Amino acid sequence: MQNNVKNIFDSFNDYLVKEQELRTEIRDIVRDIDQAAKEAAIVLQIIHSSMADVPAACAKARTIFATCREGYGKLAALIPAGQYYRYHDHWHYMTQRIVFLIALTIYLEKGFLVNRETAAEILGLTIDQKQGFHLDIEDYLVGILQLASELSRYAVNSVILGDYERPLMISKFVADLNSGFRLLNLKNDSLRKRFDALKYDVKKIEEIVYDISIRGLRTEAAAVAPTAASSATEPSSVEEAKQT
Amino acid sequence: MSTYRGNKRQHFGKGGGRRGREHGDAGAVDENNPVIQCFREYAAILDAKHDKYERIVKISRDITIESKRIIFLLHTIDARKNNLRKVCEEAKERLEAIFRNHFVNIAKELKDQDPYQYARAYTNGMQEFIEAYTFYEYCSGKDISNWDAIQQKLTYKKSQYDVQSDVESATEKDNLNPGSDSPLDVVSTSTLTTTAKKGSETSEMACMLHPQDFVLGLGDLSGEIMRTCVNSLGSGNSDSCFQHCRFMQELYKGFLSVTAVRSRDFSHKMVTLRQSLLKSENVCYNVTVRGGEAAKWGTTDDVSSALFQVQLSKDDDDEGIFF
Numbered sequence: 324m325q326n327n328v329k330n331i332f333d334s335f336n337d338y339l340v341k342e343q344e345l346r347t348e349i350r351d352i353v354r355d356i357d358q359a360a361k362e363a364a365i366v367l368q369i370i371h372s373s374m375a376d377v378p379a380a381c382a383k384a385r386t387i388f389a390t391c392r393e394g395y396g397k398l399a400a401l402i403p404a405g406q407y408y409r410y411h412d413h414w415h416y417m418t419q420r421i422v423f424l425i426a427l428t429i430y431l432e433k434g435f436l437v438n439r440e441t442a443a444e445i446l447g448l449t450i451d452q453k454q455g456f457h458l459d460i461e462d463y464l465v466g467i468l469q470l471a472s473e474l475s476r477y478a479v480n481s482v483i484l485g486d487y488e489r490p491l492m493i494s495k496f497v498a499d500l501n502s503g504f505r506l507l508n509l510k511n512d513s514l515r516k517r518f519d520a521l522k523y524d525v526k527k528i529e530e531i532v533y534d535i536s537i538r539g540l541r542t543e544a545a546a547v548a549p550t551a552a553s554s555a556t557e558p559s560s561v562e563e564a565k566q567t
Numbered sequence: 568m569s570t571y572r573g574n575k576r577q578h579f580g581k582g583g584g585r586r587g588r589e590h591g592d593a594g595a596v597d598e599n600n601p602v603i604q605c606f607r608e609y610a611a612i613l614d615a616k617h618d619k620y621e622r623i624v625k626i627s628r629d630i631t632i633e634s635k636r637i638i639f640l641l642h643t644i645d646a647r648k649n650n651l652r653k654v655c656e657e658a659k660e661r662l663e664a665i666f667r668n669h670f671v672n673i674a675k676e677l678k679d680q681d682p683y684q685y686a687r688a689y690t691n692g693m694q695e696f697i698e699a700y701t702f703y704e705y706c707s708g709k710d711i712s713n714w715d716a717i718q719q720k721l722t723y724k725k726s727q728y729d730v731q732s733d734v735e736s737a738t739e740k741d742n743l744n745p746g747s748d749s750p751l752d753v754v755s756t757s758t759l760t761t762t763a764k765k766g767s768e769t770s771e772m773a774c775m776l777h778p779q780d781f782v783l784g785l786g787d788l789s790g791e792i793m794r795t796c797v798n799s800l801g802s803g804n805s806d807s808c809f810q811h812c813r814f815m816q817e818l819y820k821g822f823l824s825v826t827a828v829r830s831r832d833f834s835h836k837m838v839t840l841r842q843s844l845l846k847s848e849n850v851c852y853n854v855t856v857r858g859g860e861a862a863k864w865g866t867t868d869d870v871s872s873a874l875f876q877v878q879l880s881k882d883d884d885d886e887g888i889f890f
Contacts, residue, residue, distance in 0.1 A: 328711065330713065335781075335782050407684075460612050460613060461613075463609075502597075506607060506610045507606065
């Protein structure tokens with residue numbers, strides 16, 4: 324019996340050592356992807372200071388996503404089948420941030436919300452758990468929530484830059500997001516906590532819209548320079564919203 | 568019927584109906600909005616996931632309760648009553664029943680899923696079960712199984728679960744059906760299980776035993792052994808105290824050999840294990856110094872045992888239920 328206990332712990336130690344080795348490899352790859360993601364985040368900060376450079380920043384971010392995609396490919400090759408959630412904690416923060424960056428880029432380019440499938444596609448992932456390495460739904464949703472806080476900041480800065488139309492667009496977009504998130508039954512977990520912060524972003528943006536409206540800045544901007552205010556990428560749904 | 572319909576239309580026309588108002592408000596739910604459509608889908612996926620998690624937690628809780636009872640049962644083994652065989656038989660049967668009735672259901676839930684995603688849902692039940700199972704093996708004088716052996720028992724072949732699970736599969740389908748109109752995961756699992764039932768006979772499903780759960784379960788085992796050790800002193804069977812104590816020393820050595828484990832539970836368990844070990848060593852010490860007869864009368868209730876809250880004067884049989 325005594326020997327048996329020793330055997331058990333020996334094999335347990337072997338198991339731990341193997342796991343540790345794999346985790347080290349994962350960590351290396353994750354660090355590389357994370358580094359790239361940081362670059363993208365820095366590039367996209369330009370939106371808060373200059374309107375004209377936004378398309379270029381988006382293009383740059385797109386190339387960085389391609390790098391991330393490669394990294395995810397390596398990661399997918401490393402993770403044994405059916406063990407995604409065993410090592411999930413290594414990359415879930417990073418994935419959330421990258422989803423946020425993708426969502427921001429697509430919002431800036433096209434003005435709509437990237438869905439989970441497209442976000443996964445950009446990273447070379449699937450949304451189907453059974454196909455192995457996928458984009459976890461909660462990571463996606465947290466990424467989208469990060470987008471909301473970034474947009475509240477973007478709204479402030481676009482007012483500073485003299486674009487009074489953009490906050491209105493953002494307001495509508497974030498309101499949509501908000502009502503979307505209200506459809507979810509969230510458990511009391513990190514996603515829930517993150518969601519609870521969304522209402523402050525909504526409030527902040529609504530206050531900006533209020534400030535603009537009450538000073539008549541909105542109509543003025545729309546009447547005087549509609550072409551200057553709206554970039555070429557403005558979506559039609561927002562145009563409609565403006566009219567009403 | 569027709570008046571009712573008319574009413575409804577009227578409401579709709581005025582925009583007073585619930586749906587009408589929703590379309591009117593900017594912030595309310597607009598079903599045509601692509602964002603809303605996406606989120607409907609996400610909601611379904613999340614709900615399916617949470618439901619599955621909760622179902623597993625429920626099973627896990629049942630396993631915990633039954634395991635605690637089995638441990639309690641095993642504590643009734645008493646050399647004076649000569650009931651070792653009878654109790655072990657019963658414990659074995661009940662442990663087998665847990666495999667048959669509970670773990671098979673977890674395995675069903677985990678079919679075609681990443682088991683690590685739901686590992687947290689049943690870790691408590693699993694640890695308690697491991698404690699009961701290894702305690703049974705210890706009591707009946709067998710070797711403690713390695714986790715591979717138990718994992719083997721937790722892997723269910725197709726033929727094995729098909730016979731007994733007619734009723735269960737019906738309930739399982741009921742569970743799956745409500746959400747099956749939209750979420751991707753649920754649809755594919757339900758279709759997969761049905762095809763598996765009809766088609767390939769070799770299909771296999773498993774309730775994953777996390778090695779760490781196994782080792783933590785062994786850590787819990789030490790508490791039970793300590794109790795057995797103290798109990799056997801009470802029943803005058805002081806020789807076996809030394810045997811129990813030696814086993815715990817082995818266990819402690821094993822725990823010490825583990826390095827670099829990523830868990831707070833683990834170090835916590837180490838502390839408890841050490842306390843249990845010290846308690847049983849103290850018992851052995853007293854047996855040696857004072858003889859089995861004297862130790863029973865509370866002479867172990869000295870400074871060191873007070874430190875670890877040993878209460879030998881209490882009826883130790885009760886304690887099985889507290890831990």
